[in-house]
Amino acid sequence: MRQLGISIYPSHASLEENIAYLKLAHKYGFKRVFTCLLSIEGDKDKIVKGFKDIIVEANKLGMEVIADVNPRVFGELGINYDDLSFLNDLHVYGIRLDIGFSGLEESIMTFNSYGLNIEINMSSGGKYLENIMSYKSNTEKLLGCHNFYPHRYSGLNYEHFIQCTKQFKQFGIRTAAFVSSKYATFGPWPVNEGLCTLEAHRDLPSKVQAMHLFATGLIDDVIVANAFASEKELKDLSEINKEKLTFDAILVDSIPEIEKKIVLEEFHFNRGDVSDYLIRSTQSRAKYKGHEFIPFNSPDIKRGDLLIDTSLYGNYAGEFQIALKDMKNSGKTNVVGRIIKEELFLLSYIEAWQKFAIIENK
Structure with a gap:
């Protein structure tokens, strides 16, 4: 089941x-x-107490907290890859390794006695994941999550994003990526x-960013990276159909x-x-056979x-x-409305037999 998250x-x-x-x-x-x-x-x-207080509150709400760490943080907090008791005491759902180890350490961590999930960085590509898998990792406890990029123009190229994500999906690993709120300040x-995560998303509404990530069919979880997103953004994100592309459209009066x-x-x-010119939904032809559709x-x-x-x-x-x-x-054809401009690029994701829906943008 696809999920939404915040930071x-x-x-x-x-x-x-x-x-x-x-x-x-x-x-x-x-x-x-x-x-x-x-x-x-x-x-x-x-600082650790501040994190723990937040994590406890999130757990009370049934939310799953994953904390971003790297080998330096392990050293500063006295954590060892074969003893994750410190992280378990924080009550996290799992940890994300922004920078990893050699592959063997990650594999060992997926068998930790606390059942913590180990999430690894999806954005770098290369043979990192294959190396981890070569050490017979427990994929039930292995997750993947892309980076986010606060510097304009530094976000991922789309083709690289797809290539990296497919590496994880071929092993059946759950995937996540980040979107940006226009109203968040830090x-x-x-x-x-x-x-x-994607540079192409930087100036898009958070809802459209998320729709795109879900439309790729490769991302399971979408997380708003900056804080605090507005209530309207959270509401709009919550109303996304995560399984079926649903376009906002303005209908003619x-x-x-x-x-x-x-x-x-x-x-x-x-x-x-399929046609190069039209997405064709033809069931209405049979349902309304005999009705006179007048040009207007x-x-x-x-x-x-x-x-x-x-x-x-x-x-027809x-x-x-x-x-x-x-x-x-x-x-002979009536123009009855139009997809909003921010979502036009998503039309490219409607393939043969692809299901989709239209909602009215008011």
């Missing part, structure tokens, strides 16, 4: 603010919590120009009732004999337009389509 940075906000944020995210069904031990400085006992580091029902209420899937809005067609063929097209009358390219309109 908590105890040293950057008060305990009360962090707990309020946890409760708000929980209200909207968020299950995961990322936190970062990499930037700890100062009184270690005090992360773990002083630089904060957005906090996303003149759309008749039947055409509106076709767009918003029919079960849509793209035909198997037939301008030339732009990519992202929602289309319904009129009765002038004979057997009532067929619902989404334009993939700009086209001339014969005058």
Whole structure:
């Protein structure tokens, strides 16, 4: 089951603010919590207590906390890869290794006696994962999570992201990636120009970033990397259909009732004999056979337009389509709405037999 998550940075906000944020995210069904031990400085006992207080509150809400660590943090906190009792005492669900060990250590950690999950960095590629797997790791306790990038232009290239993620999915490992809130003001580091995994996401709404990650079919969990996301962002994220691409669209004012029902209420899937020009959902042709679809809005067609063929097209009358390219309109097709511009690029993820839906953006 795909999940949503938030990030908590105890040293950057008060305990009360962090707990309020946890409760708000929980209200909207968020299950995961990322936190970062990499930037700890100062009184270690005090800092660790601050983390533990947050983790205890998250656990009370049924949320799963994973703490980011690396070999340096292990040394500073006196943690050994074959004794994770310190981390167990923090009551975390698992740890994320931002920088790893040799592969053998990670493998041994997946068999820790506390049942802690070991999450490894997915963004670097190479043979790191294969090396860990060569040591006969316990994949039931192995997770993968990409990095986030606070510096503009430093985020992952899409092709590299896909390549790295596929390495993990081929072993059946659960995967995660980060999206950025437009309203959040901080992360773990002083630089904060957005906090996303993919550079292409940096200026997109968090909802669209998450929709894209889920649409790849390769990411199981999406985590908001910076804090604090707005309530509207959390609500919008919670309303995403994680299994089926659901586009926001603006409908034309003149759309008749039947055409509106076709767009918003029919079960849509793209035909198997795919077109370069159209996503075609044809079930409405049979359902509304005999209904007269009258031309009322037939301008030339732009990519992202929602289309319904009129009765002038004979057997095609009532067929619902989404334009993939700009086209001339014969005058026989009504333009009944349009996908919002931020989501247009997601049309490329509708393949043969792919299910999808449309909701009205008001």
